[in-house]
Every structure is written in C-alpha cells, then in structure tokens.
Amino acid sequence: MVLKTIVEFHSSSMGDGSTTAPTDPQVMPKLKRMVADNMALAQDEKLKILYKPDATQTEAATGNSITEVIRVPVTFLNVRQGNAFERTLTAGDFTEMRASAASQVWTAGQWYEIKSMTVKAQTQIKTGVIPLDVRVDSAFLIHRQYGA
Numbered sequence: 001m002v003l004k005t006i007v008e009f010h011s012s013s014m015g016d017g018s019t020t021a022p023t024d025p026q027v028m029p030k031l032k033r034m035v036a037d038n039m040a041l042a043q044d045e046k047l048k049i050l051y052k053p054d055a056t057q058t059e060a061a062t063g064n065s066i067t068e069v070i071r072v073p074v075t076f077l078n079v080r081q082g083n084a085f086e087r088t089l090t091a092g093d094f095t096e097m098r099a100s101a102a103s104q105v106w107t108a109g110q111w112y113e114i115k116s117m118t119v120k121a122q123t124q125i126k127t128g129v130i131p132l133d134v135r136v137d138s139a140f141l142i143h144r145q146y147g148a
Contacts, residue, residue, distance in 0.1 A: 006039070006047075006127060007031055021067035025139035031072050032138075033128025040124045043079070047125070049094065049115040049142070056108045059100060066100050069141040070115075077124040093117055114142070 009029045022028055041047055049070075072089040094115035106112060119125055128138075 022141060025069070028069060028139040028141045030138045031127050040126045041119050042124050043119055043121050045119050047117045048113055051112045051114050052110065053106045053108055057106045059102060059104045061103045067141060069139050070094065071139045072127060073138055074125045074127055078122055079124055080122045089117070
C-alpha cells in the first residue's frame with residue numbers, strides 16, 4: 001500500500017492529556033492545502049489519522065473526556081464528469097478504527113490507526129479550497145483524557 005503523508009502533528013498541539021482541550025479553532029492544528037496533483041487521493045485510497053504517543057499512556061478509567069474537532073476543507077473532483085466541488089470533512093466522514101475506551105493503553109513509539117476514510121469511486125480529493133480562511137476553516141483536534 002502506498003502511503004502519502006499529508007501532515008504530522010506533535011501530540012502536545014492537541015492538548016496536554018488532562019481534562020482540558022483547546023477550544024479556539026484559530027489555535028488548533030491545521031491541514032494545509034495540497035497543491036501538487038500527485039498528492040491528490042484517488043479512488044479507493046484512504047485518508048487515515050494515525051497516532052504515535054511519545055510515552056505510554058492509559059486512558060482515564062472513568063469519566064474519560066473526549067473532544068474531537070475535525071474540520072478539513074477538501075476539493076472533490078469527479079474524474080468521469082470533470083466537475084469539482086468543495087466540502088468540509090468532519091468526524092462523521094471517518095470510520096472509527098480504534099475507539100476510546102476506559103483504561104485502554106497506548107504504547108510509546110507505536111503507530112495506531114484511529115480513523116480512516118476511503119475515497120469513493122470516480123473521485124479524487126485534495127485538502128484545501130480556494131479561498132481558504134486558514135485561521136478557522138481547517139481545524140483538527142483529537143483530545144482524549146489520560147490518567148487515573
């Protein structure tokens with residue numbers, strides 16, 4: 001499987017793992033606009049969200065607070081018809097691959113696939129739209145509470 005890395009964020013940009021998560025979209029990590037045609041995701045390719053913790057972490061046993069903000073502006077191209085349209089992907093567009101669970105352990109240095117989306121037939125997508133308000137159009141945050 002060919003893997004195209006679009007962006008990598010350090011987990012600290014998603015919050016500190018305590019009970020608080022950033023709430024201002026202007027300070028959340030952003031996915032930049034794909035410019036090159038060879039970066040477009042084509043039919044049956046997957047847009048995946050992976051996580052690799054720096055230290056082994058255990059999710060809270062009770063009261064696990066989960067905050068997810070996924071707002072990714074994309075441009076879809078219908079390859080057969082040649083028409084393009086813009087849309088914003090949200091958490092509901094992705095399949096949960098590893099859901100949050102009380103006392104779940106995430107091992108340091110190991111990659112975990114947590115969300116995935118498959119590009120539909122006859123379609124290509126690129127992240128970003130024009131014009132793009134980079135302050136708030138794209139906002140990306142997955143925050144799960146860790147600790148006892």
